[in-house]
Amino acid sequence: MSTDKIGTYKFVAEPFHVDFTGQLTMGVLGNHLLNCAGFHAEERGFGMAQLNNIHYTWVLSRLAIELKRMPMQYEKFSIQTWVENVYRLFTDRNFAILDAEGTPIGYARSIWAMIDMKTRKPADLISLHGGHITDYICNDKECPIAKPGHIKVNDTTSIGEHRALYSDIDINGHVNSIKYIEHILDLFPIDLFRNKHIHRFEMAYSAESYYGDTLSFCREQKNEQEYDIEVKKNGNETVCRSKVIFQ
């Protein structure tokens, strides 16, 4: 079992994973980040597979990604991940996205809870894995981006709808965390991505949605570059919120 506190994983930006500008899509980057979180935890004995055996699972609560630039088609890059903090009910996991030379081109922050799959109640992280999760806290690795902030969408006019279909649903029977990212970015006209790139992207997950749910999307423009989005299911319950800052 690896005791190194920082995990590093290599990737290449595949052709079907880039958008029309040749940049890796935010959904694919999010997928890679979550996979790295999984690899890192698994290698240290507190991954999904190990937790599933004891009826616990990790739940992603918040994700914030900030980028100088996205990897381009066929570009090699790597992702580093480490645990910044462990609290009783949450843990902070950070990421650095590095180009092929090892220079950071972006960072990300994530917040995770653990729940008991039977009771759906949060579990005590400090006692997890015999208390050993705290051994992996890495205090000396910098993550120079702001923590996920509070997102509030005042505009209640739906600007788009999507019925959750087969391709949206993950192994837990929920709309998968990455699909929300795709659906949210699909609210924007393609020309916006031609002229600008996403500088910062945040997701705050609050409830699960399921097959057949109708997702509706409200969006509020905060300033010239910044948009907040709220995703509701079946007209009322908030499923997630997102902030997109273009540059």
Add this chain to the structure above:
Amino acid sequence: MSTDKIGTYKFVAEPFHVDFTGQLTMGVLGNHLLNCAGFHAEERGFGMAQLNNIHYTWVLSRLAIELKRMPMQYEKFSIQTWVENVYRLFTDRNFAILDAEGTPIGYARSIWAMIDMKTRKPADLISLHGGHITDYICNDKECPIAKPGHIKVNDTTSIGEHRALYSDIDINGHVNSIKYIEHILDLFPIDLFRNKHIHRFEMAYSAESYYGDTLSFCREQKNEQEYDIEVKKNGNETVCRSKVIFQ
């Protein structure tokens, strides 16, 4: 440069790449197959990047996948690919999908053309790469599934529509080949995937669609297990056809 005729590439079924039953999705498998085609061609000097330099590009015409079973979440598997034949205007490329022990769990066949990106006209494959592409023809590797067949959808009633959005569009400005697979499978109720698995899946690509195009989907049930689908853009032109055989 590798001269081995068969390329072998390793994968693992990632958590966000499996459906609600834990099986790898057909879209992700399709993506892996096309990537393997790219790796294999690139390693032998006739990949996209090399062709782009001379203003040619590969165009996928047909894809047929037949499976005993799909890889399951976290399962390691590999994909082998090789060139079965090269004709003047088309080349046949086959695939085997192997489990971690190297036992085949599925096969695929694909048909590709090459076009001149300036004139959009097909190019002569025999003369490509100094005629060396034919050196890679592999006659002795078996691909025991039927070739892609003719797909004809008589029912002209649209059962679904999708407007092509940002996430659908690839670096060429077209709806990406994999997204059609997702949209086609989203036509089926989720219960079908609970009780059956896809035994055979075919795609026949005939035209490109673009951002903002409205894709409409017609479906004809051929027998209890078999469905043909036609995707049209903006109400008239056929973009692609698909056959899905459940088991």
